[in-house]
Amino acid sequence: MSSGAIAKKTETRALQSFLKRAGKSAALPVLKSEGLPHRGIEAWHYTSLRVLEDLDFAEATPLGEVDAQELLRNLVPDLTDGPRVVFVNGFFMPSLSSLPAGVTVVEREAVSAETHPLTVLNAALGRGGVRFHVPEGVDAGNLAIVSLSSAEHPISTHLRHEIALAPGARLTLLEIHAGQGTYLSNPVLRFDVSKAASVRHVKLQADSDTSFHLAFVEGNVAEEGTYDSFTLTLGGRLARHEVRCAMRGLHGNVHVNAAQILDGERHADLTSRITHAAPHCNSRQTVKNVITDAAHAVFQGKIEVERIAQKTDGYQMNQALLLSDRAQIDSKPELEIYADDVKCSHGATIGALDDEQLFYLRSRGIPEIEAKAILVRAFLGDALDLIVDEGLRSWLDARVDAWWAKQVN
Amino acid sequence: MNDFMKISGLCAQIDDNGLPKPILRGLDLEIPKGQVHAIMGPNGSGKSTLSYVLAGRDDYEVTDGSVAFDGQDLLAMSPDERAAAGVFLAFQSPVELPGVNNANFLRTAVNAVRRARGEDELDAVAFLKTVRAETKRLHMSDEMLKRNVNVGFSGGEKKRNEVLQMRMLAPKFAILDETDSGLDIDALRVVADGVNSLRGPDFSALVITHHQRLLDYIQPDRVHVMAKGRIIHSGGPEVARQLEAQGYAKYLEAAA
Known part of the structure; x- marks a missing residue:
């Protein structure tokens, strides 16, 4: 990571626009010295931000209530009633939201020092976000956080949500991203999962075809706690969903599952680091990629097992189905194990649809495109x-079906 | 009438590591409406290739000849169009489809074919009623409908599943490619009954087998002997018995 290469990156128009907007933020010096991530950094080797470097990202402006309502209806017509927090262009929309007890929305607050490039950018330009503390033993049910953008010229939003669960608390969080126009969405989401608490985190990223999505999720899981997540990536010109999750007490569980379904020239990157920092913890990761046209998927999954983390049980699987000759995936699974009594397995497969299976379906009268949909x-x-x-599963299923219907037409 | 299924001078080859390998070498065969014909022949004579070419598998390149089916050019149709037109291939090795529920698969296939034939689709209730009657007839458990297509099925279960699909898709012309292999005598009876009960003026079949045994249960109108990609002898049901007793040598010599 030569500092020369980084210094050069401060020249980009995108970074200049961020620096100008960062004002007096505590994160400004770091943003200034480190710049935006680039391919010279190992963790960004497969994902280049070049596509956004020449853009001038302006401060977003709020949308009127009527327009915001219409935007929500158009982009998330399938959103069901229930507790939800809606942001449009980074601004909280109370009239579209329905906040359960315990949820507050912070408009702006000072953020302590950050080190990861995505959290630095978020801290430098952030406008706050959701704070939710679920009290001890309470099952908070479902909460949806909806982040929409509507941009006529490039804008960027940098929401930061902090979710804390007291011992034994439970929550299902649905995170939805969608928009129109050219924009950068740079959300940061932090989970603090106390003893025997449980979070289920389901994310749909259906951002616009000309948008950029750079998300960072960080979680800490205490004894017997669970962080169970699923991310469906369908949108964005360029997207990265980066997760860091650590199990810090006995018998913790972390699941980082995902599907990246990519068409056109999309580039989507799922990067995760799952840390076993205590004995007897389980981590599970199944990531599936369906890639067509000239799309490009990246998977970088690291499992770290610290010396203390004996009896670790880790599983990681990354699979890709390439539906065109130009489709690409870079897959980089990594295990870093310092304990000696662990069970860790990982695997990666890359393939095309099976001709024999396709022929079998077609020989039963199922037209080719339908047969392919069944196999995908x-x-x-x-x-x-x-x-x-189950409700969220079928909700995402319908999104996958809609994606396929779009491919057929 | 005789043009129901007419194969003329059919030649087909497969790519063998970059080199074309001819398998069918000028095959002629006619199967009239309402008849069941059998093909017997030594391994490597091209029987399975014939069944794949008729069903439309594109690994095989047809280099010459024609196939007329029910007034249409069969070779110009896609595999799903052939199925809709009434062609059904019971696979020698049915394909496993992990993650695809057997009942959903069957319903999708039935409704695709019905749609193509201009018939109303079956709703879930009507479908279940029909399929339950068929599984009962074939001595299959309902549990097999809940499993993934052919995954973890025994050899016999896979063959029954093929016959179930055949009955649900109501073909005019079925090709049974060694459907008897891997079946015990009881399963053979059940499968044969599944085929025989479809027999009638509007159903024809081509039964490919190595064994006389199957033909005791599904009695053919004609038996053809195939070798080196061609039909080298045709006759009545007695041909199967002669083959069982004497082997292929006599026909192979005569054809040489």
């Missing part, structure tokens, strides 16, 4: 079926 759905099944909440 079967491929995704292992991952989608891991979503515990």
